[in-house]
Amino acid sequence: MSKQTPDNCTACTTCTAYCPISKATRNFRGPKMTGPAFERFRYLHKGEEDALSYCSNCKNCDIACPNGVPISVFNMLAKAETSQGLRLFARDYIVAHGDLFYSFLRYFPSFLVNFGMLNPLTRIFLDRIGVARRAALPAFCDKPFLKRLNAVKQPQTDEKVIFFPGCYVNMYDPEAGLALVKLLNRLNVEVVAPEGLVCCGVPLISSGFYKECKKNAEKNLKILSKYRGAPIITVCPSCALMIKHDYAELFPEIAAKDIKIVDPSEFILEHQNLKNLEFEEESRKLSYHSPCHQRALGIGKPALELMKLLPSTAVCDLDAGCCGISGSYGFKKEKYRISLSVGKNLFDSLKAADTELALTECGTCKVQITANTRIKTVHPLSLLAERLI
Amino acid sequence: MSAHYPVIVIGGGITGIGILRDLSMRGVKALLVEQKDLCTGTSSHFHGLLHSGARYAVSDIEAAEECYKENLILKEIAPHAIERTEGFFISIDEDDPAYVDRWVAGCSKARIPTEQVDIKTALTLEPNLADSIRAVYRVPDSAVDGFRLIWQNAYSAQSYGGAFRTYAAVTAIHSENGAVKGVEITNILTGEVEQIGCDYLVNAAGSWVASVARLADIPVGVAPDRGLLIAFNHRFTERVINRLHPSGDADIFVPHGAITILGTTSVKVDDPADTTVSSKEALYMLDIGEKLIPELKSYRILRGFAGTRPLFSSGGGRSATRNFVVADHEKDGLKGFISIAGGKLTTYRLMAEKTTDLVCKKMGITEKCRTHIEPLVKKIDKKIYKKALAFFPKLGVDLSISRQGDNFHNVLERILADHKKCALLCECELVTRAEFEEVLSRSGNYPIEHLELTLGTLSDVRRRTRIGMGTCQGNFCAYRGVGAIAETKGAPDTELSAILNKFIEERWNGIRPVLWGVQLKEAELSRGIYQTLLNSAGEPYEERS
Ligand SMILES: Cc1cc2nc3c(=O)[nH]c(=O)nc-3n(C[C@H](O)[C@H](O)[C@H](O)COP(=O)(O)OP(=O)(O)OC[C@H]3O[C@@H](n4cnc5c(N)ncnc54)[C@H](O)[C@@H]3O)c2cc1C
Ligand code: SF4
Ligand code: SF4
Numbered sequence: 001m002s003k004q005t006p007d008n009c010t011a012c013t014t015c016t017a018y019c020p021i022s023k024a025t026r027n028f029r030g031p032k033m034t035g036p037a038f039e040r041f042r043y044l045h046k047g048e049e050d051a052l053s054y055c056s057n058c059k060n061c062d063i064a065c066p067n068g069v070p071i072s073v074f075n076m077l078a079k080a081e082t083s084q085g086l087r088l089f090a091r092d093y094i095v096a097h098g099d100l101f102y103s104f105l106r107y108f109p110s111f112l113v114n115f116g117m118l119n120p121l122t123r124i125f126l127d128r129i130g131v132a133r134r135a136a137l138p139a140f141c142d143k144p145f146l147k148r149l150n151a152v153k154q155p156q157t158d159e160k161v162i163f164f165p166g167c168y169v170n171m172y173d174p175e176a177g178l179a180l181v182k183l184l185n186r187l188n189v190e191v192v193a194p195e196g197l198v199c200c201g202v203p204l205i206s207s208g209f210y211k212e213c214k215k216n217a218e219k220n221l222k223i224l225s226k227y228r229g230a231p232i233i234t235v236c237p238s239c240a241l242m243i244k245h246d247y248a249e250l251f252p253e254i255a256a257k258d259i260k261i262v263d264p265s266e267f268i269l270e271h272q273n274l275k276n277l278e279f280e281e282e283s284r285k286l287s288y289h290s291p292c293h294q295r296a297l298g299i300g301k302p303a304l305e306l307m308k309l310l311p312s313t314a315v316c317d318l319d320a321g322c323c324g325i326s327g328s329y330g331f332k333k334e335k336y337r338i339s340l341s342v343g344k345n346l347f348d349s350l351k352a353a354d355t356e357l358a359l360t361e362c363g364t365c366k367v368q369i370t371a372n373t374r375i376k377t378v379h380p381l382s383l384l385a386e387r388l389i
Numbered sequence: 390m391s392a393h394y395p396v397i398v399i400g401g402g403i404t405g406i407g408i409l410r411d412l413s414m415r416g417v418k419a420l421l422v423e424q425k426d427l428c429t430g431t432s433s434h435f436h437g438l439l440h441s442g443a444r445y446a447v448s449d450i451e452a453a454e455e456c457y458k459e460n461l462i463l464k465e466i467a468p469h470a471i472e473r474t475e476g477f478f479i480s481i482d483e484d485d486p487a488y489v490d491r492w493v494a495g496c497s498k499a500r501i502p503t504e505q506v507d508i509k510t511a512l513t514l515e516p517n518l519a520d521s522i523r524a525v526y527r528v529p530d531s532a533v534d535g536f537r538l539i540w541q542n543a544y545s546a547q548s549y550g551g552a553f554r555t556y557a558a559v560t561a562i563h564s565e566n567g568a569v570k571g572v573e574i575t576n577i578l579t580g581e582v583e584q585i586g587c588d589y590l591v592n593a594a595g596s597w598v599a600s601v602a603r604l605a606d607i608p609v610g611v612a613p614d615r616g617l618l619i620a621f622n623h624r625f626t627e628r629v630i631n632r633l634h635p636s637g638d639a640d641i642f643v644p645h646g647a648i649t650i651l652g653t654t655s656v657k658v659d660d661p662a663d664t665t666v667s668s669k670e671a672l673y674m675l676d677i678g679e680k681l682i683p684e685l686k687s688y689r690i691l692r693g694f695a696g697t698r699p700l701f702s703s704g705g706g707r708s709a710t711r712n713f714v715v716a717d718h719e720k721d722g723l724k725g726f727i728s729i730a731g732g733k734l735t736t737y738r739l740m741a742e743k744t745t746d747l748v749c750k751k752m753g754i755t756e757k758c759r760t761h762i763e764p765l766v767k768k769i770d771k772k773i774y775k776k777a778l779a780f781f782p783k784l785g786v787d788l789s790i791s792r793q794g795d796n797f798h799n800v801l802e803r804i805l806a807d808h809k810k811c812a813l814l815c816e817c818e819l820v821t822r823a824e825f826e827e828v829l830s831r832s833g834n835y836p837i838e839h840l841e842l843t844l845g846t847l848s849d850v851r852r853r854t855r856i857g858m859g860t861c862q863g864n865f866c867a868y869r870g871v872g873a874i875a876e877t878k879g880a881p882d883t884e885l886s887a888i889l890n891k892f893i894e895e896r897w898n899g900i901r902p903v904l905w906g907v908q909l910k911e912a913e914l915s916r917g918i919y920q921t922l923l924n925s926a927g928e929p930y931e932e933r934s
């Protein structure tokens with residue numbers, strides 16, 4: 001596959017109408033401009049559209065485009081081409097390389113690490129380098145997912161799925177991964193988590209670190225292609241989207257064809273042993289937020305279907321757009337306000353729905369929602385695992 | 390006679406406007422008359438290659454040398470109209486390998502620098518080329534924009550006191566005692582007729598040279614020769630790409646800003662205005678072009694357009710070079726009448742110099758030509774550039790300066806006075822509302838009724854800004870443009886609709902012959918906006934029963 005051309009764009013501007021950032025700030029000229037329109041000029045090497053850094057890679061433009069233009073990919077590739085400016089480099093390096101920092105820090109007990117990361121003095125330092133002082137940062141977990149998985153006694157069966165943990169599950173929210181393991185084990189499926197998988201690269205590419213992102217893609221694809229044919233599952237929609245679609249568009253030269261990413265909710269719903277799963281009722285008022293990258297996968301909202309397995313429990317589908325965080329975007333100082341104004345509609349809808357527990361697949365959406373509504377938020381699978389009889 | 394000028398120049402193409410500037414710089418008072426708008430003839434219906442001369446290295450050494458010299462001069466004096474792209478000459482399997490040696494020898498004889506590039510490097514530099522290419526040479530070709538070049542010449546001429554009138558066709562040539570006395574000009578929009586006196590008359594009507602000379606019963610041998618060009622939606626090469634073989638059809642790709650143009654063909658025609666484009670000819674070009682750029686047929690075509698070359702055939706006087714001819718019709722019995730025929734856009738300055746030399750000699754003026762040393766646009770003040778960066782991305786400033794030249798500071802003034810004016814009216818070519826209004830304020834020489842507008846106002850602005858020439862081919866800038874016209878000029882609705890429809894029709898004309906693929910989708914969007922939503926066809930409203 002050769003590099004994508006901007007030819008499919010008919011300049012209809014639908015993408016700009018759907019871009020949450022364009023709506024939040026006039027400084028961003030919108031996806032049509034930074035994507036296909038500017039792409040036509042990139043051969044001129046006459047400098048970049050300054051507004052490019054506003055793009056959060058949320059991919060609502062890709063979802064809206066009637067002509068299948070890979071707009072966000074154009075944006076990411078262009079970001080990679082431009083230097084990000086030295087002042088913000090340290091910040092962008094930190095938010096893009098959460099995995100590296102974790103591998104340093106994991107030798108300290110998590111409460112100490114989190115104290116170090118989240119105390120006011122650290123926050124002043126982070127603020128100086130461009131991490132918004134008021135943004136809620138996720139807290140590192142105590143024991144990474146992979147360690148905890150080893151402690152789980154799984155059924156020894158022929159049916160195996162390959163699990164791609166991703167940074168979020170591995171570093172911050174192992175519970176979501178363990179919930180999947182619990183549910184799949186009940187279906188008599190074994191979860192294999194191969195050694196050596198690294199961050200899928202979404203935070204890297206969103207901050208313009210193209211080479212490193214490509215390295216990660218190569219590492220991951222090398223490992224994953226050993227398991228040709230077996231379903232690969234991740235509970236993070238961004239990882240899924242990256243591996244399923246974006247690797248091929250960003251790095252056509254290393255694309256691997258027979259890698260089968262399967263959505264966990266779909267996998268469970270379609271499984272022959274589905275009847276093994278029995279749940280007890282959930283009495284709290286539930287609302288579901290479908291993350292942008294989940295919608296960009298183009299498979300609807302299977303988690304909502306899955307939640308129907310909970311007896312006599314209703315889930316309100318918020319359908320309120322982007323939460324504004326977009327991975328590490330909302331942590332960045334100059335983007336913090338924009339991020340809040342993007343998420344406002346979602347926060348208001350959650351409150352209006354009298355939600356007691358919010359559900360969403362994406363780790364950083366969870367942080368954003370809880371920080372701005374004080375409503376507890378979990379992965380749908382975590383709730384299901386909790387209610388499993 | 391309502392007015393009198395020492396010199397009148399006929400034809401607002403590059404040759405005529407080049408002559409106007411040269412005359413004005415030498416202090417000669419001159420008026421240029423053009424039957425339509427400036428840059429509506431061949432100078433806007435051409436390929437945009439600033440020849441290095443390499444194309445003529447085997448067939449015509451003199452023309453090759455001339456091109457190379459002018460190429461070097463124009464790069465210095467017209468940097469805002471030229472992209473220094475360089476060019477590749479590429480030989481493929483079916484090309485005669487022996488020709489390569491003859492060509493290299495020809496270039497070196499004409500002192501055109503060439504350099505062989507190894508295939509791997511060439512493919513890294515131009516990844517869209519076919520893997521099967523066999524030999525690649527680098528030459529100093531460049532891309533030149535006819536619109537910018539003409540407007541920069543025109544504004545420069547104006548600053549030296551030169552004048553021009555558009556929509557003014559010469560319909561008769563007056564003489565007395567075997568000497569030119571003046572011309573009759575007819576306003577082609579209003580039909581108004583006017584007589585203007587002159588001592589010297591320069592016929593620079595390009596492919597129309599013969600028909601203008603015929604007004605004075607003088608035969609000039611110029612045979613119009615039509616060539617087709619295809620504009621693609623995006624730029625897929627960084628440099629000009631030529632086939633290294635004896636010049637043929639569809640063997641050059643020229644990148645311009647965001648687009649690429651493939652050309653051309655060669656068909657004898659009777660009428661210089663015959664710029665018909667056929668789908669068959671377009672498909673024939675794609676078949677050839679595909680040999681260099683294998684993905685070519687998957688790329689989106691914006692439009693097809695054709696121009697007629699003013700090929701000099703015979704007669705009419707002394708030959709300056711085989712490339713072009715300056716004919717003094719005193720020898721044909723009419724004193725003070727001069728025709729300039731043939732040539733290429735690349736050599737326009739030299740043609741203008743030779744013509745002006747002759748006029749000055751006749752007038753006894755000794756002032757020397759300075760067009761080879763004096764830039765068209767003065768250096769843009771660094772402060773203005775810096776200020777502009779607050780409102781545009783860098784590329785936007787560069788593009789706007791390249792289009793508006795010395796007038797860019799007016800664009801900036803408009804934005805400083807009202808920041809909202811930096812909104813993009815045309816997103817495909819990055820034209821701000823301020824730039825549109827600045828150009829609008831200077832266009833339209835002939836008022837219709839109470840307005841300073843003409844039916845062609847939007848197209849006049851298009852030629853000075855490139856609105857309507859990008860991806861959307863006018864879908865969005867047309868109605869926005871008319872909105873801006875309404876707001877600044879306060880025109881009545883019926884006239885605004887007429888202006889809008891004329892513009893859209895013109896855009897569609899170039900699209901119809903290449904209406905397939907994504908361009909068809911674009912046209913459907915256009916039809917949806919204009920014919921359905923805005924009811925551009927003016928279908929009467931029917932009450933539902
Ligand atoms: C397909 C094609 C590709 C080409 N590619 C290149 C290239 O890549 N590089 C290059 O250097 N050259 C190229 N050329 C040649 C180049 O375009 C022409 O030589 C050049 O533009 C001619 O300019 P001009 O001013 O003489 O003619 P024009 O631009 O045609 O100007 C003549 C003007 O005279 C006006 N006129 C006619 N009659 C009257 C009248 N009675 N009263 C008033 N005005 C009148 C016309 O309206 C017209 O605007 C190409 C030509 C063609 C056809
Ligand atoms: S990825 Fe999101 S922020 Fe970026 S242009 Fe698309 S919709 Fe806008
Ligand atoms: S990228 Fe898609 S949605 Fe956006 S303007 Fe182009 S065709 Fe329309």
